[in-house]
Amino acid sequence: MNERKALDTAKIEQIQRDRKEAHKFFTDKSKVYRIFTELEEKTFQDGSLSKKHKELIAVGISLVNSCESCLEWHIKQALDAGATLEEVIEALEVGLEMGIGPTTVTNRFAMKVLKHYLGDNI
Amino acid sequence: MNERKALDTAKIEQIQRDRKEAHKFFTDKSKVYRIFTELEEKTFQDGSLSKKHKELIAVGISLVNSCESCLEWHIKQALDAGATLEEVIEALEVGLEMGIGPTTVTNRFAMKVLKHYLGDNI
Amino acid sequence: MNERKALDTAKIEQIQRDRKEAHKFFTDKSKVYRIFTELEEKTFQDGSLSKKHKELIAVGISLVNSCESCLEWHIKQALDAGATLEEVIEALEVGLEMGIGPTTVTNRFAMKVLKHYLGDNI
Amino acid sequence: MNERKALDTAKIEQIQRDRKEAHKFFTDKSKVYRIFTELEEKTFQDGSLSKKHKELIAVGISLVNSCESCLEWHIKQALDAGATLEEVIEALEVGLEMGIGPTTVTNRFAMKVLKHYLGDNI
Amino acid sequence: MNERKALDTAKIEQIQRDRKEAHKFFTDKSKVYRIFTELEEKTFQDGSLSKKHKELIAVGISLVNSCESCLEWHIKQALDAGATLEEVIEALEVGLEMGIGPTTVTNRFAMKVLKHYLGDNI
Amino acid sequence: MNERKALDTAKIEQIQRDRKEAHKFFTDKSKVYRIFTELEEKTFQDGSLSKKHKELIAVGISLVNSCESCLEWHIKQALDAGATLEEVIEALEVGLEMGIGPTTVTNRFAMKVLKHYLGDNI
Numbered sequence: 091m092n093e094r095k096a097l098d099t100a101k102i103e104q105i106q107r108d109r110k111e112a113h114k115f116f117t118d119k120s121k122v123y124r125i126f127t128e129l130e131e132k133t134f135q136d137g138s139l140s141k142k143h144k145e146l147i148a149v150g151i152s153l154v155n156s157c158e159s160c161l162e163w164h165i166k167q168a169l170d171a172g173a174t175l176e177e178v179i180e181a182l183e184v185g186l187e188m189g190i191g192p193t194t195v196t197n198r199f200a201m202k203v204l205k206h207y208l209g210d211n212i
Numbered sequence: 213m214n215e216r217k218a219l220d221t222a223k224i225e226q227i228q229r230d231r232k233e234a235h236k237f238f239t240d241k242s243k244v245y246r247i248f249t250e251l252e253e254k255t256f257q258d259g260s261l262s263k264k265h266k267e268l269i270a271v272g273i274s275l276v277n278s279c280e281s282c283l284e285w286h287i288k289q290a291l292d293a294g295a296t297l298e299e300v301i302e303a304l305e306v307g308l309e310m311g312i313g314p315t316t317v318t319n320r321f322a323m324k325v326l327k328h329y330l331g332d333n334i
Numbered sequence: 335m336n337e338r339k340a341l342d343t344a345k346i347e348q349i350q351r352d353r354k355e356a357h358k359f360f361t362d363k364s365k366v367y368r369i370f371t372e373l374e375e376k377t378f379q380d381g382s383l384s385k386k387h388k389e390l391i392a393v394g395i396s397l398v399n400s401c402e403s404c405l406e407w408h409i410k411q412a413l414d415a416g417a418t419l420e421e422v423i424e425a426l427e428v429g430l431e432m433g434i435g436p437t438t439v440t441n442r443f444a445m446k447v448l449k450h451y452l453g454d455n456i
Numbered sequence: 457m458n459e460r461k462a463l464d465t466a467k468i469e470q471i472q473r474d475r476k477e478a479h480k481f482f483t484d485k486s487k488v489y490r491i492f493t494e495l496e497e498k499t500f501q502d503g504s505l506s507k508k509h510k511e512l513i514a515v516g517i518s519l520v521n522s523c524e525s526c527l528e529w530h531i532k533q534a535l536d537a538g539a540t541l542e543e544v545i546e547a548l549e550v551g552l553e554m555g556i557g558p559t560t561v562t563n564r565f566a567m568k569v570l571k572h573y574l575g576d577n578i
Numbered sequence: 579m580n581e582r583k584a585l586d587t588a589k590i591e592q593i594q595r596d597r598k599e600a601h602k603f604f605t606d607k608s609k610v611y612r613i614f615t616e617l618e619e620k621t622f623q624d625g626s627l628s629k630k631h632k633e634l635i636a637v638g639i640s641l642v643n644s645c646e647s648c649l650e651w652h653i654k655q656a657l658d659a660g661a662t663l664e665e666v667i668e669a670l671e672v673g674l675e676m677g678i679g680p681t682t683v684t685n686r687f688a689m690k691v692l693k694h695y696l697g698d699n700i
Numbered sequence: 701m702n703e704r705k706a707l708d709t710a711k712i713e714q715i716q717r718d719r720k721e722a723h724k725f726f727t728d729k730s731k732v733y734r735i736f737t738e739l740e741e742k743t744f745q746d747g748s749l750s751k752k753h754k755e756l757i758a759v760g761i762s763l764v765n766s767c768e769s770c771l772e773w774h775i776k777q778a779l780d781a782g783a784t785l786e787e788v789i790e791a792l793e794v795g796l797e798m799g800i801g802p803t804t805v806t807n808r809f810a811m812k813v814l815k816h817y818l819g820d821n822i
Binding site: 617618621622625626627631632634635636637638639640642643648662664665667668669671672673674675676677 | 739740743744747748749753754756757758759760761762764765770784786787789790791793794795796797798799
């Protein structure tokens with residue numbers, strides 16, 4: 091059990107390191123990437139919708155896209171912006187409704203991210 | 213111009229008729245579809261997230277999935293649940309950020325749906 | 335009603351004409367396409383699985399891929415190979431279970447194809 | 457060689473454990489997930505199509521969806537329902553015909569699952 | 579035959595009008611879209627790769643994405659940048675190799691675009 | 701750092717071994733796969749487009765398909781056919797423009813492949 095927990099943590103930390111390293115690499119080498127960074131920043135600013143609700147939209151899309159790294163990022167951003175566990179679960183439910191089969195697989199990683207940030211006893 | 217407007221309206225109305233006819237067909241013939249209907253209903257009920265914010269998540273996913281009929285449905289549901297034009301646009305922006313190229317194409321239909329329900333002068 | 339039926343038939347017939355015209359065009363111009371034609375033929379021959387069951391697999395995949403033309407082709411092939419309406423419906427159910435949201439939309443066209451080939455009163 | 461075999465087994469066993477843990481988590485927390493469980497169960501019951509042929513449809517879809525966990529599950533279910541190695545291979549062939557490039561990658565994991573359940577000498 | 583040709587032309591012209599109308603709508607309403615416009619422009623400038631070869635990459639991706647409007651745009655851009663019919667066909671072949679089934683369907687529209695811009699007797 | 705580098709190398713080498721093992725397995729067992737092998741070979745031969753530019757199209761598609769193994773293969777083929785780092789980066793930029801969100805994740809692996817073949821100091 092503890093060994094599995096360590097594996098899950100290692101996977102999440104590897105995603106975080108890879109993200110950081112690639113961000114530096116492409117910021118240095120690609121002007122298109124640099125514009126994307128600005129686009130991303132503007133997308134998730136508070137607007138008519140709050141950052142929290144925008145991040146929950148992104149959580150639903152990440153699930154449908156089977157993108158584990160996106161899930162790791164947007165669940166964390168949603169939590170930091172004040173989303174509760176229940177709100178994240180309901181965003182995942184919308185994703186499940188719209189892409190059933192494969193989303194139940196990607197949901198497993200969403201669970202791990204939630205436990206990583208909110209503790210195992212949620 | 214009037215002819216084009218008529219074409220857009222005809223397309224939206226055909227989506228609505230097809231949806232209704234197929235709903236009747238599969239409700240009659242498929243027990244799996246009947247369970248899906250229940251699943252869909254439960255997904256979009258008010259919960260920790262309001263129906264409005266759930267529908268906006270679905271708008272973002274519909275865009276990334278390039279699903280015009282889904283867009284027609286979830287934009288209408290979001291508007292009926294109180295979403296403003298600006299909120300729908302921002303949900304579409306999150307979708308655009310997460311699936312750029314093709315989403316700019318599908319966004320064209322999102323615009324038509326918004327004009328269909330909110331008027332051409334928005 | 336008759337007008338809508340005519341529209342559905344026109345759409346199916348356009349798919350059939352486009353398929354034929356493009357088949358001629360790419361057979362003439364692309365050696366890769368010609369090899370694909372052979373690959374396709376070998377895939378759907380009777381083997382350990384009968385052609386009927388292979389076509390039903392293709393029906394499920396077509397639904398998940400939101401590919402209306404593929405649905406039109408593989409439903410027809412499945413029917414010609416002896417599949418019943420009930421068997422096609424169950425193949426569509428597997429597709430729905432594995433990719434819900436958009437599949438309920440694409441299912442509408444599957445219904446039209448079934449009515450086109452089996453009559454409106456199925 | 458033995459080390460690689462151990463890695464493949466470890467990956468398959470991790471998929472199985474993750475599936476079980478997430479099933480418990482979402483069954484507890486999500487009413488939408490609970491309805492999905494019922495939907496899944498009904499989908500794969502014997503009907504006009506046998507469970508075996510339904511699982512083979514799911515194998516083809518899993519390949520096209522690049523979903524390794526889905527492949528692990530549905531190949532096992534197909535084998536348990538009486539499918540032969542040759543029948544699974546032919547279901548994978550239909551998937552390959554309908555989504556070539558990426559499916560040849562996911563096919564590698566399908567091979568590992570087959571060797572895991574049928575032995576290395578198949 | 580002439581009637582079908584007129585239908586194909588009408589479809590292509592509708593794509594062009596929709597693109598223009600939506601571009602105006604989202605440029606007006608969405609800052610994220612405005613940044614995307616800049617990102618798009620920078621992506622396709624001559625660089626280490628010529629605009630022609632970049633557009634041919636986009637043709638391959640458009641095929642795999644089943645995006646007809648993208649195909650219409652990028653085939654036209656590639657032709658304008660000096661690509662020959664044979665080069666476009668070979669870019670489509672790479673797309674076909676990497677996503678067979680549905681790409682053979684979307685290829686039909688690629689053919690229509692080529693005939694639209696290069697004449698029916700290519 | 702050295703440990704992480706070792707992990708990246710191990711992942712790339714595992715992809716290479718899996719590819720070889722599965723190639724042998726399916727060549728032996730599947731006639732459809734054998735035809736695919738021929739189709740693949742013909743696709744990437746020098747033609748009106750050089751092998752290098754065809755491989756760069758495949759790099760863009762691999763990114764949009766989130767297919768790490770495809771990226772590993774086609775980046776290596778492109779480099780072997782004379783592509784420069786800058787040309788690979790620009791092919792990745794086209795991919796990013798056409799599938800933004802998830803492509804920034806898959807881009808991380810593209811970076812690792814480039815460092816694996818061109819050295820860490822690129």
